[in-house]
Amino acid sequence: MLLWIAFAVLTFAAVLAVLLPLARGRSAAPEAEHDLAVYRDQLAELDRDRARGLIGEGEAEAARTEIARRLLRADAALKAAAGSSRSLARPVAVASVLFVPLAALGLYLAVGSPEMPDQPLEARLAASNGEHDVSAMVAQVEAHLEQNPGDVRGWLVVAPIYMRMGRYADAAAAWGKATALGADDVDTRESLGEALVAANQGIVTEEAQAAFDAVVAADGDRPKSLYYRALGLKQAGRNDEALAAFEALMARSPADAPWLPEVRARRGELLAALGRPKDTPEPATLPAMAPPVAAAPGPDAGDVAAAAGMSEGDRQQMIQGMVQRLADRLAADPKDAEGWQRLIRAYAVLGRTADAKAAYAKAKETFAGDAAVLEGIEAVASEAGVSG
Numbered sequence: 001m002l003l004w005i006a007f008a009v010l011t012f013a014a015v016l017a018v019l020l021p022l023a024r025g026r027s028a029a030p031e032a033e034h035d036l037a038v039y040r041d042q043l044a045e046l047d048r049d050r051a052r053g054l055i056g057e058g059e060a061e062a063a064r065t066e067i068a069r070r071l072l073r074a075d076a077a078l079k080a081a082a083g084s085s086r087s088l089a090r091p092v093a094v095a096s097v098l099f100v101p102l103a104a105l106g107l108y109l110a111v112g113s114p115e116m117p118d119q120p121l122e123a124r125l126a127a128s129n130g131e132h133d134v135s136a137m138v139a140q141v142e143a144h145l146e147q148n149p150g151d152v153r154g155w156l157v158v159a160p161i162y163m164r165m166g167r168y169a170d171a172a173a174a175w176g177k178a179t180a181l182g183a184d185d186v187d188t189r190e191s192l193g194e195a196l197v198a199a200n201q202g203i204v205t206e207e208a209q210a211a212f213d214a215v216v217a218a219d220g221d222r223p224k225s226l227y228y229r230a231l232g233l234k235q236a237g238r239n240d241e242a243l244a245a246f247e248a249l250m251a252r253s254p255a256d257a258p259w260l261p262e263v264r265a266r267r268g269e270l271l272a273a274l275g276r277p278k279d280t281p282e283p284a285t286l287p288a289m290a291p292p293v294a295a296a297p298g299p300d301a302g303d304v305a306a307a308a309g310m311s312e313g314d315r316q317q318m319i320q321g322m323v324q325r326l327a328d329r330l331a332a333d334p335k336d337a338e339g340w341q342r343l344i345r346a347y348a349v350l351g352r353t354a355d356a357k358a359a360y361a362k363a364k365e366t367f368a369g370d371a372a373v374l375e376g377i378e379a380v381a382s383e384a385g386v387s388g
Contacts, residue, residue, distance in 0.1 A: 011104065033078060035070070035074035036071065036074050036075060036078065039067050039070055039071040039074060040071070042067050043064065043067050043068070043071070046060060046063055046064055046067065134161065134165070137161070138158060138161055138162075138165070141154055141157060141158045141161075142158065145158070149177070150181060152178050152181045152182060152183050155174045155175070155177045155178040155181070155183075156174075156175075156178050156183060156188070158174050159171045159174035159175045159178065159191065159195070160191070162174060162195075163191075163194075163195060163198070168195050168198035168199035169195075169199040171191075171195040171198075171199075172192060172195035172196045172198075172199050175188055175191050175192035175195055176192055179192060186214075186215045186218050186219050186222065186225075187353075189211045189212075189214050189215045189218075190211070190212070190215045190222060190224060190225050190351070191351065192208075192211045193207075193208040193209075193211035193212045193215070193225065193228060194208075194224065194228065194351060196208035196211070197228060203235060204228055204229075204231055204232030204235055208228070208232065209229065209232040209236075212225045212228045212229040212232065213229060216229055220252075221252060223249060223252070223253060223257070223259055223349050224349055224350070224351060226245065226248070226249040226252070227246075227249055227259060227262075227263065229245060230242050230245030230246045230248075230249060230266070231266065233245055234246075234266065234269075234270060239270050239273050239274050240274070242266075242270055243267065243270040243271070243274065246263055246266050246267045246270065247267065247282065247283045248283075249263055250263055250264075250267070250282060250283050250285055251283040251284065251285065251286075252286065253285050253286060254285060254286045254287065254288055254345075255285045255286065255287060255288040256288040256342065257285070257345070257349070258319060258322055258323060258342070258345075258346045258349065259319065259349060260285070262319060264282070267282065319350070320350070323343070323346045323347070323350065326339060326342060326343050326346070327343055327359070330343060330359075334362070334366045335366065337363070337367060337373045337376060337377065340359060340360075340362070340363035340366070340377060341363075341376060341377060341380040343359045344356050344359045344360050344363070344377070344380050344381055344384050344386065345380055345383070345384055347359060347384075348384030348385065348386060353385075353386060356381075356384055356386045357386045360377065360381040360384075360386050360387065363377045364377065
């Protein structure tokens with residue numbers, strides 16, 4: 001309410017500041033006022049000349065008569081102009097004082113949003129700065145690539161940003177251009193396949209399947225590509241091959257790998273589809289890279305059962321949530337070497353290379369001077385491809 005009162009007072013003050021000169025009518029006849037002043041000066045000058053004997057009595061009288069005639073005419077013109085100005089100024093002033101604020105209020109109610117809640121500056125800046133910075137950077141890269149479509153590095157820079165922004169189709173297109181321009185390494189191929197899956201709501205398309213096949217053929221120890229390749233086989237109805245692929249992934253995974261619950265859930269689906277007993281023995285996994293940590297337990301049987309009924313996006317969100325909880329725990333209590341090893345490995349599997357490198361750097365900083373612990377961290381980082 002106070003805000004509206006302040007608006008009303010300011011509006012009224014602004015209208016008065018504009019209309020007061022008009023209401024006074026002082027500028028109605030500036031020429032007539034000037035003429036009156038000139039004629040009065042002439043009469044005074046004439047009296048002085050007559051007193052000094054510079055002009056005769058007859059000449060002075062004739063001149064005085066002419067000046068007086070002009071003075072009366074100018075005075076009459078000034079009075080007429082002032083009367084006309086006042087007759088118009090007052091109604092205009094009243095109409096403006098009433099009409100302008102009412103018109104402004106009506107226009108605001110018609111096109112404005114008076115019901116919109118307050119948006120404090122601090123909250124707006126906090127919510128928008130990061131987004132604007134990223135958007136501006138992406139716009140610059142896009143403008144550069146429009147002029148230089150053969151810049152492989154530019155496509156490799158913008159593709160992961162598209163992924164983080166949820167622009168999966170754009171990310172797939174960017175990684176596709178990078179591979180076409182010669183960036184045909186396994187990391188780029190794997191990222192291309194993952195973006196294609198995300199852009200198609202979890203469906204492993206033929207193009208994505210080809211990308212994962214190429215990655216697995218070049219490096220058979222990449223869990224993400226092994227998983228998506230097996231998932232593609234399952235979606236294509238090739239259940240026997242899919243089951244074999246998931247079990248092969250299990251056999252290549254450490255016992256504490258964060259993706260194993262998801263793999264086991266998929267295996268259970270395939271066993272049911274193939275009519276095999278659900279308690280069919282699963283292949284042995286590799287030894288655990290780190291002992292279980294009580295503060296960050298893995299999913300239990302209920303979690304696995306729930307995961308089996310989730311969509312692809314929900315499963316991925318669950319896995320990301322598990323990894324984030326581990327990261328949060330380590331931020332609060334960094335003196336957990338095994339926890340850092342698990343986090344580095346999990347980030348690497350999820351394709352979050354930058355986060356894996358950051359975790360590796362933080363672990364080295366935390367345990368600087370402890371050679372035995374650093375050796376284990378270095379081994380995990382080397383396995384994940386982020387050491388150095």
